[in-house]
Amino acid sequence: MRASSPHEYSPLISKLESIFTLTEEEREALLSLPMQVAALKEDQDIVREGDRPSRCCLILSGLACAYKVTGDGRRQIVSFTVPGDIPDLQSLHLKVLDTSISTLTPCRVGFIQHEILHDLCRRHYRFAAAFWRETLVDAAIFREWTVNVGRREAYHRMAHVLCEMLMRLRAVGLAEDHACELPITQAEFGDALGVSTVHINRVLQALRSEGLIELKDEQLNILDWERLREVGDFDPTYLHLQREAPR
Incomplete structure (x- = not known):
């Protein structure tokens, strides 16, 4: 695992700007965030259901998924995750994860401590709205997938x-x-x-x-x-x- 460089935040900036308009100051604030970057192999869990994480994961490259496992061991993928996504963003406010996140392909993943993201939202209040919008879009995708699989x-x-x-x-x-x-x-x-x-x-x-x-x-x-x-x-x-x- 290594420290990040500013250009590695490009996927997150692209993702947020697809759903929210960022100012130049807000872009600079993102580029200055400390982040640890890891290269993960395919089919490797990033976080698991039941974890109590102290950091969020940002997909920098590759594809991942959120999934659940039934009592008899069958996996149900509940969403695909693309670069720029923070698939466990809800862990900022929910202490225990209720889903697992795994790589589908080799991925580069950035890990950002919760306290850093909370501080970002305090210093630049609009990020709280941007991240809230991001989790609402995730929820909308889950709802659409429920209809897709069910009907x-x-x-x-x-x-x-x-x-x-x-x-x-x-x-x-x-x-x-x-x-x-x-x-x-x-x-x-x-x-x-x-x-x-x-x-x-x-x-x-x-x-x-x-x-x-x-x-x-x-x-x-x-x-x-x-x-x-x-x-x-x-x-x-x-x-x-x-x-x-x-x-």
């Missing part, structure tokens, strides 16, 4: 998640037009959508055969954005992005 068929679930990931990655500068890197395995999609890996494979084949997507070598290319949105019943309002959505 949509697997084919439509997959279309919805692909639309969401494109928009979230684009908001932090990691997607161009309708293409992005998406190194998520079929097993991980299965854990997110609540279906078997075999079913995920069939769904992806159907989306490909209908000319909606290309997904090869961890690269997603959406060939028909409007049709994929229609199939996924995808309305981006719940992401509350201030930047223009892809067209």
